[in-house]
Amino acid sequence: MTRSQLDAVSDLLLNSPLDLGGDVATMRRVFEEVLGAGPLPGDVRTRKTDLGGVPAVEVRAGGTAAAAGTLLYFHGGAYAIGSAAAGVGLASEIARRTAATALSVDYRLAPEHPFPAAVDDALAAYRTLLARGTPADSIAVTGESAGGGLALALLLAIRDTGLPQPSSASVLSPWTDLTQSGGTMATRADADPALTRRALETRAADYLAGADPRTPLASPLHADLRGLPPLLIQAGGREILLDDALRLAARAAHADVPVTLRIFPEAPHVFQGFAPLVDEAAEALDQIAAFVTGHLRPSTCSAQGA
Template sequence: MTLSQLNQISDLLRDSPLDLGGDVGKMRRIFDEMLGSAPLPDDVRTETTELGGVPVVEVRAGATDPAAATVLYFHGGAYAIGSADASVGPVSEIARRTAATAYSVDYRLAPEHPFPAAVHDALAAYRALLDRGVPAGSVAVTGESAGGGLALALLLAIRDAGLPQPSSATVLSPWTDLTQSGGTVASRADEDPALSRRALDTRAADYLDGADPRTPLASPLHADLRGLPPLLIQAGGREILLDDALRLATRAAHADVPVVLRTFPGAPHVFQGFASVVEEAALALDQVAAFITDHARPEH
């Protein structure tokens, strides 16, 4: 275990200027600067392109195998901040471990583009992959934080549209319940260095724009999850969204969805983004890569 490293990351997050519930324009700049500050390894190749009219960044790292999975990635940022460009670091870590081509999706953000704009963009990107001849069985959907919630909403939208499901979905510290009803929202409030109830309430209001927070495509925790592909859920023991992950795993199991839940004691929200310096984060991404590879079915 690397508790000392996790503590250092928690201290870094706690001391950062990022306030997830702060001024949107300012926080977008800070968030992108934080995520984009680390230099990318020399083997990372990126290209800005589009899928179904939605901007994406195509990411490859190391050797790429044409028979490997195609990763469709949704960044975090509470539906209001974050970008595909700033997320290239963690996306490339997954791409390298899977030999996959990954697409980080620049879905529209609130408050300028409230729910369900992000869901529409996610579905358009997925449809575009299918239209290009990418087999659904080779696509692995992945997302962090709000992007994890969006990844789950995409699975529901795919099912409702009668499209074939991807091979798997991996959600890292997912925000699945915009009502903030999980018990750890209160019990982990003093431990979480990155998130607060106030910030989540602010961003949920921006995203929902008056919609019911229990709407399944906004809060997948409240959805009927039957028919979804295998799920891997990861969460840190130090985050207020821990109960979002725990309850999601329970609901998925009750819906007969194959589900694997991994929790990491002492880890903060989306600690996987520090895989280059934190052993536990690297281990978590090794698990993500193994799950993606084990479930990918390129011929289907």
């Protein structure tokens, strides 16, 4: 692990043309260009699929053996930017380490489709997996940034509709509080190379479209978390969303939810996407893989991405 690697990634993010609070159409193009700049590793195989009317990308990586479970993956982009295809790079890194089939979900985006459209799509995708015969305990849910918040919202919706919970959920730098009330919004403002309060406030307004920002399915930090499956929460020490992760872990623990929290000092937002460049990113992905495989039921694991 080296501080210089993290500094290099932070400099890259600081000088990126991506501004999450900028014009939506422009930033969507920039987001796809930035995340699609490099080729995928040769062992990554993708195909478009459909989960109950919700588009998705099926991702497999590594060997050709039968998949050990299903990873339901939600990309970031502040609920207004990003795509299932843009999430393939990070999803494939987890898929390779777990031997699972990843399904990167193309949930609808704001402002065209405000809350709760993304939650509805996530729940529809999960229902479809169950309807196809995929056992709930062979499914692991993962999301990064806004996708982490969406993953948590999905767990709440699953609980409230009486469906069986997945085996676990891993959330990376999750955006869990759309009120932006965390203390690190101020204390990490100068350190965070990727996010600003202004950008998050802009995108939260687009997503909420007048809804209360404390609504649990929009801001899972404000939810009753009882009954959720085991959670893994990772965040970087440089990001303004650090308090979203810290407070989420505390609330989960108080709700008797098994929770593992890991903070990587000096790491920026969703640093896990830089595994080829940063030792800490590879370490974080290895932790996610161990957590996911440790909770999947081997006897019921199956590939259900069609």
